[in-house]
Amino acid sequence: MTSTRTDAVALDESSPLRHTRARFVLPEGVIYLDGNSLGALPAGVAARLAGVVEGEWGTGLIRSWNDARWMELVGRIAARIAPLVGARGADLHVGDSTSVSLFKTMVAAARLRPGRRVIVVEPSTFPTDGYIAAGVADLLGLELRWCDPADPVAAVDEDVALLTLTHVDFRTGAMYDMAAITAAAQARGALVQWDLCHSAGAVPVDLEGSGADFAVGCTYKYLNGGPGAPAFTWVSPGLQADARQPITGWMGHASPFAMTRDFAVADGMTGWASGTHPVLALSALETALEAFDGVTVEELRAASLSLTDLFLRLLDERLPELEIVTPRDHARRGSQVSFRHEHAYGIVQALIARGVIGDFRDDGAAPGIARFGFTPLYLSHADVHDAVEHLVAVLAGAEHLAPEYAERNAVT
Amino acid sequence: MTSTRTDAVALDESSPLRHTRARFVLPEGVIYLDGNSLGALPAGVAARLAGVVEGEWGTGLIRSWNDARWMELVGRIAARIAPLVGARGADLHVGDSTSVSLFKTMVAAARLRPGRRVIVVEPSTFPTDGYIAAGVADLLGLELRWCDPADPVAAVDEDVALLTLTHVDFRTGAMYDMAAITAAAQARGALVQWDLCHSAGAVPVDLEGSGADFAVGCTYKYLNGGPGAPAFTWVSPGLQADARQPITGWMGHASPFAMTRDFAVADGMTGWASGTHPVLALSALETALEAFDGVTVEELRAASLSLTDLFLRLLDERLPELEIVTPRDHARRGSQVSFRHEHAYGIVQALIARGVIGDFRDDGAAPGIARFGFTPLYLSHADVHDAVEHLVAVLAGAEHLAPEYAERNAVT
Structure with missing residues (x-):
């Protein structure tokens, strides 16, 4: 019929x-x-941005870092994304591009497995994942290994520090079983990262339940944050004390406005920030995420x-x-x-x-x-x-x- | 009187x-x-952003990458910043935070001087410069050395890969002689980077004339790009063929939309891009820079x-x-x-x-x-x-x- x-x-x-x-x-x-x-x-983004530009920036000027609570944008956005990916807001950072976020997590993963010299990437992944992995490998003297998309865990041996996979393939829409692959690769001693760019906001994701180690995701696709909107980064709560991202800018300092000479990393995911928060983009994203209210x-x-x-x-x-x-x-x-x-x-x-x-x-x-x-x-x-x-x-x-x-x- | x-x-x-x-x-x-x-x-920023949000994003949707020429934003902005810093637009990249930009240039500098293991930083610099240098040193097994602000070149010896200085001190407003210091440090074999955050747009800067190697600058201070606006990065034309930044994302690929598996770096400063361009912030910045028209x-x-x-x-x-x-x-x-x-x-x-x-x-x-x-x-x-x-x-x-x-x- x-x-x-x-x-x-x-x-x-x-x-x-x-x-x-x-x-x-x-x-x-x-x-x-x-x-x-x-x-x-x-629907609300245009009005929100107009208010941020004319009110907060134009009228509030520098005072808006306090008065408009610009420093809290990241945390508020993280709390909105968290239930969509099976995480706590405190375990998310928001602010870099997907590519920069991938760089941070891949470097952190490599440093957590210093005896292992290989990053495994799936060859039909969105290209930037492989490109960033190649850059990290080149920088740190590691090796990039391509896996079989049909059986990525087969490429994971005792040399592999990180298996990084895209949850939903950007060309075919095929989705991996996050929990099963994570467990299998971790059983071989590797860390596992998931790229959620093509799943967050449309497909159930359970980062905590899957036992994943790292995740990165885009906010301008199913999360509707606007062109070039900042990405999110998730680090497993159990890894946060030891995982170190390399771009140690002032927003990741334990006390940025003390302006001390020496770096002291902030606790938790605050330590994953680098530069000044992109206030316009974050404001648009925060309002965009209201579209998920009650859903x-x-x-x-x-x-x-x-x-x-x-x-x-x-x-x-x-x-x-x-x-x-x-x-x-x-x-x-x-x-x-x-x-x-x-x-x-x-x-x-x-x-x-x-x-x-x-x-x-x-x-x-x-x-x-x-x-x-x-x-x-x-x-x-x-x-x-x-x-x-x-x-x-x-x-x-x-x-x-x-x-x-x-x-x-x-x-x- | x-x-x-x-x-x-x-x-x-x-x-x-x-x-x-x-x-x-x-x-x-x-x-x-x-x-x-x-x-x-x-004055024009609010209307520009409203047009980008409602027209280009809301109505144009994905078509705006072509129709609104979002891919050209970076180059157009670079061309506007260039005359303010004594550079050619083609030698500038725009899009990362200042901290991420510093990370890229510091790593590139260290890789250009593999036999030299020290990055020299001036201790009264804006903190993120020192923090990023510490992160790069930690990542690559280098040493961070603090210099005497009154005589930074004295700290430059045969172990120094990079001397990185802030052109205008963020606390005191004191300005260094860029050409003289650059020449003196380069005579000792070091590369020299200038942080222009507190000078670009208010103080004459002659990057080409000074013979500098790298520069990074903020656009939300004297360039009025808005809270958290993206920074700019300059690499000396003579270094561009050899300088390699480590965050090799898809926007730095020679042919990003071919979506090939392997990375091939784009020529010139396009190869310094990483993730998707932050269109909202770049649009605001482009219009903001019109305030310098004819000045x-x-x-x-x-x-x-x-x-x-x-x-x-x-x-x-x-x-x-x-x-x-x-x-x-x-x-x-x-x-x-x-x-x-x-x-x-x-x-x-x-x-x-x-x-x-x-x-x-x-x-x-x-x-x-x-x-x-x-x-x-x-x-x-x-x-x-x-x-x-x-x-x-x-x-x-x-x-x-x-x-x-x-x-x-x-x-x-």
Whole structure:
């Protein structure tokens, strides 16, 4: 039995997240399936930033470090992110880019395992993870070892200091079993880090329960913090006393405003700060996270699976020839659906021309991937239905074969 | 002959910068002498950020990386900062915090001098410089050596990889002779880095002419980029081919969107980027720098010296007992004036209560310092006159001895 738009609307009407779409500003005529790259604008952010700029900075000036409690932004944001990733706010730092955060955790991990000289990275990870690992290896005289994505623990032997994996693959949307892999790699003496960039805010994450050692995550994807928003870093409570990050700037000092000559690290995750907090970006992020108020991780997950299930079902019905690369198994699926296609670039571009925004990812080896992210806070089942209708029309009309897409289509 | 307010107003009327105050939003009833800590709000920033948030992020969504040219923000900002520091835009990177920037340059310097195991830091530098140097030394097995602030080159011997100095001292406002010190330290085989946090935008800086090797500077002080705005990093053109920064994130890749597995560093300063560019902060900074449009460094310097000269002259006339710690010599004076006082904390607080905002800095050893920064773009000679009148009234009325200031006054 074919799924109809009426069926989709019925699913929306019974969704526990049917009210959260109003927490976002979405442009007319757009179906936004790229929140896994840049999350949409939460409704309160513009007003918050205007207040920070005109009131706190413009009028309060330097006094706002106290009066507007800018020093507390990091802690308040950490407390909001914490329940989304199964952590305590006190175990999170927020403020660096994902890349800088990865550098800090990788260096700290290497220093915790001085007899082990290898960092294991999964080769289909988001590139910056591998690039940063290569930089850390080069700096500290370590070795970067690529693992088999299907069995990352096999690469972990007695030389491995750290296994660092991305929880949800940015191309395929495939999700690892965090607890099982963590336990297996730790049993071989390695530390384990998880990159949560493509899972935090859309997929249940249980950092404490999984026994992980480190985690880093992005806030401008499913957390909707805005372009280039600062990342978060988590260090297992049991490691914090011994783990040392190398960028020991004044905001990580036990008493920064004493302005003493010698460094003394602050307790806990405060010691993971480096430079002056990026107040504008943190303010936007804090307000953005209010979109999660009253929403449980279980509701997010149920809504996400309902959306991706519908998308997959409609693709199966309407376009069964597509090569879906996202796992069907709920336990292995993140919050996106991707398919490989020799004209993936043209398909994505033709959809964008129709207002259906996904994106194209190349992996240099095989035909490219068309990637569609499903942010449960603001996407409806009706959006999913309409997106598939557009996709059917693109392919039926050969819109993806337009000459202006030919060059990138040819990159396979 | 005593200087009068009429004299001050006359100086304002003949100043070539008399029109630039209108480029800032300054609160009523405030004389802002803390632009060396957090610069005031430039007039166009609020509207720019509103446009970026609502238009580029909210409506453009992911498309804005192309359509709003977010990837070009760094280069456009670099081109605006360049003439203020005697550099080419192509030799600047913008995007990390000052602390992260210092980490990158210090590691790069150490790797360029592998046979030399010492980083020399000046002990009255802004603390984060010393803290970061300590972290780099700890990470790489180097030694941090403190120099005599009066003769930093004396500490440079054949073991020294890098001499890193702050151009203008954040407490006293004393300025080093960049060219002379650079040449002397380089003659001993060391690389030389300058921290421009307290000079860029207010004091002439000639990075290329001085022959420096590295420089890092803050954009939220005299450059008015907003709280926690990203810093800039300069690497001498002659070093760029060999200098390697360690945080090799995807934005420093030669082809980031190819998403290849292996890192390949981008040419020039693009290779100094790490994570995704902080678009909100960069957008604010770009607009903030428009306040310098049509203003030469020579005009800035002349206006700054005219303001600090007047402040010093009025202090000499009205409060000759004050212990001024800022050099009288123009060649050694930055854009601030500081005095040491056993009740410096109370004095600053009593002035703030009157709307005259300076700040207090403790150095843990001697009585504290009251510090007043003079941003030539938005401060007038009349402000200077009025500030001194307030200071005279504070001291005459013993406002600085109010009981609520007693505890911090006692920290000497």
